[in-house]
Amino acid sequence: MEMGTSYVCPSCGKANLVLAENPIFLTLYCPRCGAHSSISKRSVIRGYVDYENGVFRWREVMGYIYASIATIGQKG
Numbered sequence: 001m002e003m004g005t006s007y008v009c010p011s012c013g014k015a016n017l018v019l020a021e022n023p024i025f026l027t028l029y030c031p032r033c034g035a036h037s038s039i040s041k042r043s044v045i046r047g048y049v050d051y052e053n054g055v056f057r058w059r060e061v062m063g064y065i066y067a068s069i070a071t072i073g074q075k076g
C-alpha cells in the first residue's frame with residue numbers, strides 16, 4: 001500500500017514524500033530523487049504505541065522517518 005503525504009522531500013525539496021508499507025517495514029520515499037528511509041513495524045509498535053492510553057503516536061513516527069531522510073540528505 002502507498003499513499004502520498006504532505007511532507008516535502010528534504011533532499012530535493014521538489015516533491016512530496018510517499019509512504020509505502022509492506023509486511024515488515026514502513027518506508028517514506030521521494031518519487032523524484034529516490035531519497036528514502038524505513039522503520040520496521042516492530043520498532044513502531046515497540047516505540048510509538050501507548051497501550052496504556054490506547055494511542056498510536058503517528059505523528060512522531062512520521063517525524064522520526066522524516067528526520068532520518070533529512071539526515072541522509074545532509075550527507076550528500
Ligand SMILES: [Zn+2]
Pocket residue numbers: 009010011012013014015030031032033034035
Ligand atoms: Zn527528493
